[in-house]
Amino acid sequence: MQNTTIKIDGMTCMGCVNSVKNVLQEISGVDNVEVSLEQAQATIQYDADVTNDNTFIEAIEEAGFDVVG
Ligand SMILES: [Cu+2]
Numbered sequence: 001m002q003n004t005t006i007k008i009d010g011m012t013c014m015g016c017v018n019s020v021k022n023v024l025q026e027i028s029g030v031d032n033v034e035v036s037l038e039q040a041q042a043t044i045q046y047d048a049d050v051t052n053d054n055t056f057i058e059a060i061e062e063a064g065f066d067v068v069g
Contacts, residue, residue: 001031002048006056007041007068016065025050025058040068 011017016024017035020042024068034043044056057067 001045002044003045004034004053004056005006005041005043006053006060008035008069009040009058011037011040011065012033013037019063020065023063026055027055027059030056 008020011020014037016054017037021033021035023044024030024035024042024044029044030044030046031047032045035041036043041057046056060067
C-alpha cells in the first residue's frame with residue numbers, strides 16, 4: 001500500500017468533503033480515504049499496481065474541485 005496527499009481547492013463544507021471522499025472511494029485500488037476540510041486535502045491509501053495520483057486528480061476535478069500544485 002502506498003500513501004499520497006493531494007491538496008484541494010474549493011471545498012467549503014462537509015458536503016464537499018463527502019463528495020470528494022465518495023468519488024475517491026469508488027476508484028478501484030483505493031483502500032482508504034481521509035478528507036480534511038480544515039487542511040483542504042485528501043490523504044489516500046492505495047495499491048500502486050492498480051491506480052495512481054493522476055486518476056485521483058481527474059476524479060477530484062470531475063467532481064468540481066481544483067487540485068492545487
Ligand atoms: Cu460544500
